[in-house]
Amino acid sequence: MEHLAAHLWPILDQIQGYIYPNEVELYWRVLIVIYPYITGLVAGAFILASLVKVFNVKELQPTYRLSMLTALAFLIVAPMPLLFHLGHPERAFEIFLTPNRSSAMAMFGYVYIWYLMAVLLLEIWFDYRKDLILWSQQGKGLKKWIQKLITLFSKDISEKALKFDKAAVKVITIIGIPSAFLLHGYVGFIFGSIKANPWWSSVLMPIVFLFSAMVSGMALVLLLYQILMLSRRKEISMPTLDKLADYLFYTMIVAFSLEALDFIHRIYESEESIKIVSQLISGKLFVSLVVIQLLLGMLIPLFTFASIKLFRFPAELRKLLYFVAALLVQVGIFTTRWNVVIGGQLFSKSFRGLTTYKMSIGGTEGLLVALMFLILPFIILYFLIKILPPWKESGTP
Amino acid sequence: MKKILDIIPEQVKRLLIPVSILILSFILLRSFLIPPDFGKYGHYRASAVDEIAAKDIKYIGQEACEDCHDDVVAKKNMSYHRNVMCEVCHGPSAAHIEDPDGNKLSAPRERGYCPLCHEYIPARPTGFPQIVSESHNPMKACIACHDAHDPAPPEVPKECEACHAEIARTKAVSHHMEVSCTRCHETSEEHKVDPRNFRPSKPMTREFCGSCHAQKADASKELTRIDLATHGERYVCWQCHYPHLPESK
Amino acid sequence: MSCLSVSFPSLLAAKDNKNNSILDGSYDPQSHSWGMGIMIDKCIGCGRCANACKMENNVPQLPFYFRTWVERYIIYEGGEVVVDSPNGGVDGFKRRIHDKKILRSFFVPKLCNQCDKPPCVQVCPTGATFRTKDGVTLVDSKYCIGCEYCIQACPYGARFLDPQTRVTEKCTFCYHRIIKNMPPACVEVCPTQARVFGDRKAHASPLVRFMRMNKILVLKPYLNTEPAVFYAGLDMEVR
Numbered sequence: 001m002e003h004l005a006a007h008l009w010p011i012l013d014q015i016q017g018y019i020y021p022n023e024v025e026l027y028w029r030v031l032i033v034i035y036p037y038i039t040g041l042v043a044g045a046f047i048l049a050s051l052v053k054v055f056n057v058k059e060l061q062p063t064y065r066l067s068m069l070t071a072l073a074f075l076i077v078a079p080m081p082l083l084f085h086l087g088h089p090e091r092a093f094e095i096f097l098t099p100n101r102s103s104a105m106a107m108f109g110y111v112y113i114w115y116l117m118a119v120l121l122l123e124i125w126f127d128y129r130k131d132l133i134l135w136s137q138q139g140k141g142l143k144k145w146i147q148k149l150i151t152l153f154s155k156d157i158s159e160k161a162l163k164f165d166k167a168a169v170k171v172i173t174i175i176g177i178p179s180a181f182l183l184h185g186y187v188g189f190i191f192g193s194i195k196a197n198p199w200w201s202s203v204l205m206p207i208v209f210l211f212s213a214m215v216s217g218m219a220l221v222l223l224l225y226q227i228l229m230l231s232r233r234k235e236i237s238m239p240t241l242d243k244l245a246d247y248l249f250y251t252m253i254v255a256f257s258l259e260a261l262d263f264i265h266r267i268y269e270s271e272e273s274i275k276i277v278s279q280l281i282s283g284k285l286f287v288s289l290v291v292i293q294l295l296l297g298m299l300i301p302l303f304t305f306a307s308i309k310l311f312r313f314p315a316e317l318r319k320l321l322y323f324v325a326a327l328l329v330q331v332g333i334f335t336t337r338w339n340v341v342i343g344g345q346l347f348s349k350s351f352r353g354l355t356t357y358k359m360s361i362g363g364t365e366g367l368l369v370a371l372m373f374l375i376l377p378f379i380i381l382y383f384l385i386k387i388l389p390p391w392k393e394s395g396t397p
Numbered sequence: 398m399k400k401i402l403d404i405i406p407e408q409v410k411r412l413l414i415p416v417s418i419l420i421l422s423f424i425l426l427r428s429f430l431i432p433p434d435f436g437k438y439g440h441y442r443a444s445a446v447d448e449i450a451a452k453d454i455k456y457i458g459q460e461a462c463e464d465c466h467d468d469v470v471a472k473k474n475m476s477y478h479r480n481v482m483c484e485v486c487h488g489p490s491a492a493h494i495e496d497p498d499g500n501k502l503s504a505p506r507e508r509g510y511c512p513l514c515h516e517y518i519p520a521r522p523t524g525f526p527q528i529v530s531e532s533h534n535p536m537k538a539c540i541a542c543h544d545a546h547d548p549a550p551p552e553v554p555k556e557c558e559a560c561h562a563e564i565a566r567t568k569a570v571s572h573h574m575e576v577s578c579t580r581c582h583e584t585s586e587e588h589k590v591d592p593r594n595f596r597p598s599k600p601m602t603r604e605f606c607g608s609c610h611a612q613k614a615d616a617s618k619e620l621t622r623i624d625l626a627t628h629g630e631r632y633v634c635w636q637c638h639y640p641h642l643p644e645s646k
Numbered sequence: 647m648s649c650l651s652v653s654f655p656s657l658l659a660a661k662d663n664k665n666n667s668i669l670d671g672s673y674d675p676q677s678h679s680w681g682m683g684i685m686i687d688k689c690i691g692c693g694r695c696a697n698a699c700k701m702e703n704n705v706p707q708l709p710f711y712f713r714t715w716v717e718r719y720i721i722y723e724g725g726e727v728v729v730d731s732p733n734g735g736v737d738g739f740k741r742r743i744h745d746k747k748i749l750r751s752f753f754v755p756k757l758c759n760q761c762d763k764p765p766c767v768q769v770c771p772t773g774a775t776f777r778t779k780d781g782v783t784l785v786d787s788k789y790c791i792g793c794e795y796c797i798q799a800c801p802y803g804a805r806f807l808d809p810q811t812r813v814t815e816k817c818t819f820c821y822h823r824i825i826k827n828m829p830p831a832c833v834e835v836c837p838t839q840a841r842v843f844g845d846r847k848a849h850a851s852p853l854v855r856f857m858r859m860n861k862i863l864v865l866k867p868y869l870n871t872e873p874a875v876f877y878a879g880l881d882m883e884v885r
Binding site: 446458 | 694
């Protein structure tokens with residue numbers, strides 16, 4: 001018994017003020033930070049892909065398939081940190097058996113399956129079907145059979161069939177956009193609907209989550225596009241990159257406005273919790289909230305994008321600036337998730353004290369496992385790109 | 398029918414196979430895996446209630462003690478500890494009742510136990526008997542003088558301080574340190590043996606405090622003086638001032 | 647054994663037949679609505695309730711897991727408030743050394759509020775935590791997946807994850823006792839009757855009297871959880 005709580009004894013000395021005795025242990029740890037971060041990337045990447053199909057943004061065509069595959073790779077990983085965090089992962093299936101209709105979390109299973117099966121997989125399947133049939137006719141060995149299996153051995157590439165594929169992709173994208181909104185908006189709702197926690201409880205939470213998700217997803221595709229093009233020694237299309245950065249810039253402005261609104265609203269209403277929340281922001285969360293999330297993750301990239309719009313920088317410099325800004329945005333969005341999840345548990349619900357969170361290195365909820373879940377999507381993406389090359393030139397042979 | 402099948406594109410037909418397998422197996426698994434008693438009373442497993450209801454009882458209650466130790470319980474029930482159940486001091490006793498010789502109960506004999514309730518702590522309600530253990534017969538076990546089953550002090554307390562430690566300690570460092578309790582509180586002898594039914598009095602007039610603090614009062618010149626006619630005329634003095642620590646704001 | 651059978655025949659029946667359903671006729675959940683009253687002015691902070699609760703319910707004997715605990719509030723002149731609950735009050739309280747003057751000070755026993763509108767039940771994804779017909783919120787430890795969402799949703803800090811079983815635990819109002827007409831362990835051992843337990847539906851019960859005789863308040867009423875733990879003499883500083 002003693003060893004099970006060994007990590008809690010040192011925390012007793014670091015408590016400031018009074019916290020309820022059951023609050024010494026911080027229950028939602030780094031894996032629960034990773035989960036909304038990853039689903040955010042999924043939603044963001046998908047919405048970016050939808051811009052191509054629904055709004056016909058020609059410049060973004062080169063990133064369409066990459067965005068879809070990125071979304072899929074991250075979506076596959078999304079539930080894993082949740083599973084690792086559960087006290088009884090082997091009982092997780094109960095969420096599908098007896099979902100409690102009043103629980104936001106119970107809906108997770110259905111929203112996830114809907115989004116994975118009905119939206120992402122289907123759209124990718126219809127979009128790639130013709131290419132896969134053609135590739136499998138030329139290819140050989142294992143790859144040929146994997147590709148055949150993925151097409152479900154369909155062979156019809158008549159004009160009529162291809163027209164149907166195109167229409168299907170369009171319809172699924174149209175269904176997909178609200179679905180992506182639902183997927184991440186609902187993650188925000190999981191936190192925003194907890195009335196016991198004033199740091200989380202906010203009607204703006206789902207929409208703030210959604211826009212930060214779009215920001216992170218677009219920034220990720222921007223990064224991946226540059227890295228992959230460089231590694232393939234291909235020319236980066238500047239109109240594509242500029243357009244991508246444009247959309248990222250506009251989305252960031254909305255995201256920033258929403259966050260600012262939320263912040264101002266809290267300060268202005270100045271409810272019972274304001275004292276402990278200001279203590280939190282000026283103390284334990286100062287570096288991660290003010291320095292990293294706000295300054296590095298939001299203001300500096302915003303300033304960078306704005307100055308690129310104002311002044312004519314050469315293409316090479318633009319590439320570099322886009323890259324650095326997108327990287328900062330990633331770090332910023334990750335700390336946003338951290339500040340919500342961890343920050344919301346650092347103060348006591350008695351509003352009288354603060355506790356502390358020490359991430360372990362090893363263990364099922366340590367730094368190493370967390371890093372694994374952040375790297376795993378890229379490994380999956382690597383294999384997805386191998387089987388389903390997203391490049392135009394490898395398209396129709 | 399054939400026509401409808403023809404309209405559906407080839408790829409969709411193929412797609413329908415894995416999709417329907419997935420949906421069917423989900424429905425099948427679901428009906429197979431849901432606990433049969435789930436949802437009987439509400440959205441939960443009905444037998445969970447029975448499992449919780451069947452947990453072992455450890456604190457069996459005083460009535461069970463009475464069956465064998467009726468003399469002790471009767472004595473206790475006549476004393477100040479009448480509302481303190483046996484298991485508060487002797488611990489959970491269900492096992493003892495099952496096997497009285499195998500599971501002997503203990504009684505706290507050391508000096509540390511009684512102060513759990515009776516040590517002076519400002520948060521404790523006034524009037525609850527409290528002592529300051531450093532000065533209350535140090536080193537002596539509580540049970541050397543007090544019978545826990547009839548804890549009335551061996552001698553009727555001479556000083557109010559024995560029970561009203563909080564007030565005594567406050568007053569001892571205040572300007573009123575020289576004023577005896579009985580100067581302000583008329584206390585009958587019965588109060589010492591039946592404190593709740595014979596309560597001490599409180600001064601009910603302004604003139605009572607005025608006998609020292611009024612401008613013309615016959616008392617030491619150093620005392621604070623006020624004009625009874627103009628100073629807080631509607632109130633009895635202790636409605637604003639705390640006589641046990643009059644200098645506090 | 648013999649003395650028990652005289653006073654508690656119902657108990658023996660329960661022991662003989664472990665599988666007896668609570669609905670075997672001897673207990674009707676529909677006809678009860680349990681609640682607790684707490685009189686702040688009577689609590690002496692001895693912590694026997696927190697101690698007995700751990701014994702009765704096998705709560706881990708560590709200072710991080712409590713089904714009930716006692717808080718001490720010290721409000722100094724000038725308004726500074728200090729709250730503490732060393733080991734939940736299980737070992738009692740020690741006098742603090744004060745360098746400031748105390749304005750008022752008191753103890754507050756805390757436990758699950760057995761809300762009529764429990765936010766923990768609302769968020770539980772599987773139905774592992776639920777409210778019974780007699781108004782007690784329980785956890786099915788064989789069904790709980792340990793997602794800890796209920797812990798986040800509880801405004802009162804009344805839940806914890808048991809480090810051994812890896813499922814959520816909380817106060818059950820000693821459900822195994824109250825259905826046998828015995829008070830919860832904390833009420834049983836309270837030496838000053840600061841805790842009053844009873845049936846809100848009863849025509850006459852200690853709780854009904856408590857609610858008749860006192861001005862009562864619940865914790866965080868603005869959250870609309872409608873607690874079934876009622877406080878008499880609650881201070882504005884208590885949260």
